[in-house]
Amino acid sequence: MSQTHTLIIGAGAAGMMAAAVAGQRGASVLLIDHSSKIGEKIRISGGGRCNFTNVALDGGDASKYFISQNPRFVRPALAHYTAKDFVQLLKMHRVTFHEKHKGQLFCDDSANDVIDVLRAECAAGKVEWRTNCAVKNIRLLNEDSGARFEVDTSTAGVWRCQNLIIATGGLSVPAIGATGFGYEVARQFGHTVTELSPGLVPLTFGNWAQDGWNALAGVALPVRVSAGEGKKAMAFDEDFLISHKGLTGPAILQISNYWQQGESIRVNLCPDVDLEKALRQGKVGSRMQLDTALTQLAPNLPKRLLQHSFEQAAFAPYAKHKWADVSDKVLRELAASLNAWTLKPSGTEGYKKAEVTRGGVAVKEINNQTMESRLQKGLYFIGEVMDVTGWLGGYNFQWAWASGMAAGMAVSDKL
Numbered sequence: 337m338s339q340t341h342t343l344i345i346g347a348g349a350a351g352m353m354a355a356a357v358a359g360q361r362g363a364s365v366l367l368i369d370h371s372s373k374i375g376e377k378i379r380i381s382g383g384g385r386c387n388f389t390n391v392a393l394d395g396g397d398a399s400k401y402f403i404s405q406n407p408r409f410v411r412p413a414l415a416h417y418t419a420k421d422f423v424q425l426l427k428m429h430r431v432t433f434h435e436k437h438k439g440q441l442f443c444d445d446s447a448n449d450v451i452d453v454l455r456a457e458c459a460a461g462k463v464e465w466r467t468n469c470a471v472k473n474i475r476l477l478n479e480d481s482g483a484r485f486e487v488d489t490s491t492a493g494v495w496r497c498q499n500l501i502i503a504t505g506g507l508s509v510p511a512i513g514a515t516g517f518g519y520e521v522a523r524q525f526g527h528t529v530t531e532l533s534p535g536l537v538p539l540t541f542g543n544w545a546q547d548g549w550n551a552l553a554g555v556a557l558p559v560r561v562s563a564g565e566g567k568k569a570m571a572f573d574e575d576f577l578i579s580h581k582g583l584t585g586p587a588i589l590q591i592s593n594y595w596q597q598g599e600s601i602r603v604n605l606c607p608d609v610d611l612e613k614a615l616r617q618g619k620v621g622s623r624m625q626l627d628t629a630l631t632q633l634a635p636n637l638p639k640r641l642l643q644h645s646f647e648q649a650a651f652a653p654y655a656k657h658k659w660a661d662v663s664d665k666v667l668r669e670l671a672a673s674l675n676a677w678t679l680k681p682s683g684t685e686g687y688k689k690a691e692v693t694r695g696g697v698a699v700k701e702i703n704n705q706t707m708e709s710r711l712q713k714g715l716y717f718i719g720e721v722m723d724v725t726g727w728l729g730g731y732n733f734q735w736a737w738a739s740g741m742a743a744g745m746a747v748s749d750k751l
């Protein structure tokens with residue numbers, strides 16, 4: 337039997353950060369992963385360049401970028417370990433990066449640079465690794481046994497530890513090692529796991545192919561997409577992309593975090609133009625055809641999309657009418673079909689395509705300064721396994737770094 341101060345399950349973004357911090361502050365740390373490769377999600381993230389943080393987090397209320405039963409839970413950890421702090425770490429390792437869009441920071445070269453930084457930081461903390469190693473059982477020990485947990489592993493024997501950190505992430509992309517193990521451990525120790533569903537995921541629609549939308553695959557444009565009503569309403573100004581299966585692109589991934597099964601989403605295909613006003617005002621005395629008028633009023637709208645929208649919304653008969661002759665009622669309906677296209681997704685492309693998992697270990701049962709369980713001393717949850725889901729744009733990694741830092745500090749404070 338072997339012994340370590342802190343055992344971490346999951347060598348992803350959060351687990352490596354926690355291991356490095358605890359190790360560098362003097363704790364003996366064992367980091368276990370069932371995969372052969374560590375940090376696989378970092379490697380595939382941001383199109384291979386890892387959008388590792390977002391500078392927007394460093395001004396104002398960080399909780400607005402997160403979905404959780406209690407979004408305010410994220411504030412202390414994100415205030416303690418900021419986007420600037422992670423940037424500083426990368427600079428120290430001479431990793432170069434750039435800002436791409438809305439505060440999103442990406443590596444100039446490769447996401448592997450981030451993995452290398454975390455590996456080096458773990459090495460500086462003398463962290464022990466075991467890959468290809470699954471955890472079979474976790475037992476709670478008696479107070480007098482000198483350790484709190486006993487862990488059976490598939491290839492590294494039995495380990496005892498004072499602190500157990502669960503950093504096994506969410507369910508998205510099972511092909512690279514995602515499992516629900518963290519949720520099982522949480523339940524074993526009496527924790528609530530909130531409802532789980534794919535997040536940051538493409539949306540699918542029942543009659544997509546029958547209605548001919550798949551023929552428009554590849555059409556992309558900036559839109560405003562919104563979901564929810566009243567105080568719960570959310571909107572994003574981003575690009576969307578029509579695919580063979582439905583809608584995707586940053587706008588759709590963002591809104592998927594807020595969309596609930598059975599609800600509709602609204603897409604404003606020309607957010608810069610109030611089409612109802614423009615169509616009603618412009619028609620007076622005009623000799624133009626309606627379809628020509630529309631291409632002039634909304635020049636960003638691809639012609640193929642406009643034509644298909646016309647057909648779908650049964651406006652095709654009016655396309656060649658003289659604009660001035662089209663009634664205000666028809667113009668109003670036509671404008672609504674483009675400024676507030678309302679459609680009901682039938683579902684999502686699932687965990688295979690989702691970037692994150694919505695829901696997780698309920699945060700009310702976790703200390704927001706240390707990430708320690710309020711139900712079991714010495715047990716910690718960090719990263720995506722918790723009920724904390726960030727927007728697209730580097731927010732999920734910053735949560736992984738910050739929660740990993742909080743737990744790494746907390747376990748080493750106990751030395």
Ligand SMILES: Cc1cc2nc3c(=O)[nH]c(=O)nc-3n(C[C@H](O)[C@H](O)[C@H](O)COP(=O)(O)OP(=O)(O)OC[C@H]3O[C@@H](n4cnc5c(N)ncnc54)[C@H](O)[C@@H]3O)c2cc1C
Nearest residue numbers: 346348349350370381382387505513517719720730732733
């Ligand atoms: C395609 C894609 C692109 C993304 N791009 C970005 C981006 O650019 N920016 C951003 O902020 N976020 C991005 N994300 C989200 C981000 O990758 C995650 O939120 C983040 O990796 C979560 O960190 P984590 O440490 O909690 O979990 P992970 O990084 O997923 O790590 C969990 C680790 O636990 C291991 N594990 C799982 N089950 C077990 C088990 N039973 N036993 C032992 N080990 C286990 C896994 O092998 C893995 O190594 C992306 C996600 C995907 C899928």
